[in-house]
Amino acid sequence: MVNNLKNKNIILAICGGIAVYKVCDLTRKLISLEANVTCIMTESAKQFVSPLTFQTLSNNKVYSDIFDTSSWEIEHISLAQKADIIVVVPATANTMAKLAGGMADNLVCSTVLATKGKVLICPAMNNNMYHHIATEKNIKILQEYKYQFVMPHNGKLACGLIGDGCLAPIEVIVEKIITELE
Numbered sequence: 379m380v381n382n383l384k385n386k387n388i389i390l391a392i393c394g395g396i397a398v399y400k401v402c403d404l405t406r407k408l409i410s411l412e413a414n415v416t417c418i419m420t421e422s423a424k425q426f427v428s429p430l431t432f433q434t435l436s437n438n439k440v441y442s443d444i445f446d447t448s449s450w451e452i453e454h455i456s457l458a459q460k461a462d463i464i465v466v467v468p469a470t471a472n473t474m475a476k477l478a479g480g481m482a483d484n485l486v487c488s489t490v491l492a493t494k495g496k497v498l499i500c501p502a503m504n505n506n507m508y509h510h511i512a513t514e515k516n517i518k519i520l521q522e523y524k525y526q527f528v529m530p531h532n533g534k535l536a537c538g539l540i541g542d543g544c545l546a547p548i549e550v551i552v553e554k555i556i557t558e559l560e
C-alpha cells in the first residue's frame with residue numbers, strides 16, 4: 379500500500395452509532411500512517427466512546443462543542459479550512475439527513491458545510507434504517523453534492539439481524555482515504 383497520508387490533515391467526524399468503537403482502530407491506523415488526525419464528535423457519539431479515548435489515540439484535542447470559548451478561533455471554520463478530507467464515520471441516518479438538508483446545528487454538520495476539502499461518508503446502521511426511502515434519498519442528495527461514500531457491508535448487525543448496514547472494514551475506508559488524497 380502506498381502511503382500518501384503523511385502530514386495530511388484528516389478530520390474524523392464521529393456520529394452516534396454503535397460502530398463508533400471501530401473508529402478507534404481507524405484513528406490508530408491513520409496515526410500509524412503519519413496523518414494528522416483531529417476527531418470531532420456529535421453529542422450522541424460521546425455516549426458510545428469517550429472523547430478521552432480519541433484524544434489519546436489521535437494525540438490531539440477532540441472537539442464537539444460549537445460554542446467552545448477556550449480558543450479565539452471559530453472552530454468549525456478553522457477545522458474546515460485545515461482539512462484535506464473530512465471522514466464522517468460512522469455516518470448515522472440522522473447526520474446524513476441533516477447534511478442533505480444543509481443543516482449546521484452542531485460542530486460535525488457545520489464543519490462539513492464549511493469545508494472546501496473532500497468529504498467521505500461511511501454510513502452504518504440497522505438495515506431497515508439504511509434501506510428506508512428517506513435514507514436512500516438523502517444518500518442520493520449527498521452524492522449530488524459530490525461527497526464520496528464507502529457504503530456499508532452486509533453482515534451481522536448490532537441488533538442481531540443479518541443485513542446491510544455494517545460499517546465497511548477499516549482497511550477499505552483507509553484505502554478510500556488514500557485514493558481520495560492521491
Ligand SMILES: Cc1cc2nc3c(=O)[nH]c(=O)nc-3n(C[C@H](O)[C@H](O)[C@H](O)COP(=O)(O)O)c2cc1C
Pocket residue numbers: 392393394395396397420421422423469470471472473474502503504507
Ligand atoms: C445503542 C444505540 C445504537 C445506535 N446505533 C445507530 C447506528 O448504528 N446508526 C444510526 O444511524 N443510528 C444509531 N442510533 C441512533 C442514533 O444514536 C440517533 O439517531 C442519534 O440522534 C444520532 O445523533 P448524531 O447523528 O448527532 O450522532 C443508535 C442508538 C442507540 C441507542
